[in-house]
Amino acid sequence: GDSVTQMEGPVTLSEEAFLTINCTYTATGYPSLFWYVQYPGEGLQLLLKATKADDKGSNKGFEATYRKETTSFHLEKGSVQVSDSAVYFCALSSTGGYQKVTFGTGTKLQVIP
Amino acid sequence: DAMVIQNPRYQVTQFGKPVTLSCSQTLNHNVMYWYQQKSSQAPKLLFHYYDKDFNNEADTPDNFQSRRPNTSFCFLDIRSPGLGDAAMYLCATSRDRGTSGRNEQFFGPGTRLTVL
Numbered sequence: 001g002d003s004v005t006q007m008e009g010p011v012t013l014s015e016e017a018f019l020t021i022n023c024t025y026t027a028t029g030y031p032s033l034f035w036y037v038q039y040p041g042e043g044l045q046l047l048l049k050a051t052k053a054d055d056k057g058s059n060k061g062f063e064a065t066y067r068k069e070t071t072s073f074h075l076e077k078g079s080v081q082v083s084d085s086a087v088y089f090c091a092l093s094s095t096g097g098y099q100k101v102t103f104g105t106g107t108k109l110q111v112i113p
Numbered sequence: 114d115a116m117v118i119q120n121p122r123y124q125v126t127q128f129g130k131p132v133t134l135s136c137s138q139t140l141n142h143n144v145m146y147w148y149q150q151k152s153s154q155a156p157k158l159l160f161h162y163y164d165k166d167f168n169n170e171a172d173t174p175d176n177f178q179s180r181r182p183n184t185s186f187c188f189l190d191i192r193s194p195g196l197g198d199a200a201m202y203l204c205a206t207s208r209d210r211g212t213s214g215r216n217e218q219f220f221g222p223g224t225r226l227t228v229l
Contacts (some may be wrong), residue, residue, distance in 0.1 A: 042222050043220040
């Protein structure tokens with residue numbers, strides 16, 4: 001079945017540092033890929049998405065590129081801020097029939113001033 | 114702004130006392146989902162409605178039920194909450210289920226349930 005594997009956290013960075021959160025997936029066909037962000041005490045918000053190979057999703061300075069050859073969708077940001085502290089979930093949605101979202105276990109990011 | 118609303122944000126109930134959580138949406142989406150999220154874990158899908166068609170996940174306990182009286186509202190009923198049911202409950206919607214996998218899900222802020 002479908003699965004998503006994320007790097008374990010927590011990840012602690014200083015403000016303005018470069019961020020990478022690794023995500024790899026296993027799925028049949030050509031899934032859509034997502035990054036969701038969850039701030040403390042809140043629900044999930046869609047951060048960015050990519051629906052086909054080589055697509056790059058971007059939002060709020062975050063980027064991720066759909067790499068089919070390596071089945072990866074790593075999240076990057078050039079300069080993190082304290083306000084980026086949150087839990088980040090990588091997810092996929094398979095094609096065909098009922099579209100069920102499979103989430104990774106989440107990576108907690110803490111940015112210190 | 115179109116959105117997904119959950120009430121209450123925090124709910125405290127007693128062991129074995131039925132509780133209902135509420136979700137409403139102004140997006141006019143066809144699909145509504147309920148997820149359970151325990152601390153430091155990924156959201157776990159409990160069930161979803163595609164219009165009026167109810168779809169239960171195979172491993173969702175019978176203790177969890179849902180109702181969707183109209184397009185805008187969906188309720189999660191926990192008939193006899195146990196201590197293990199304490200969690201964040203997330204409601205989400207999507208325009209359709211589709212076959213392209215492109216119908217992103219929009220989440221509400223969640224209801225944190227405490228069971229005493």
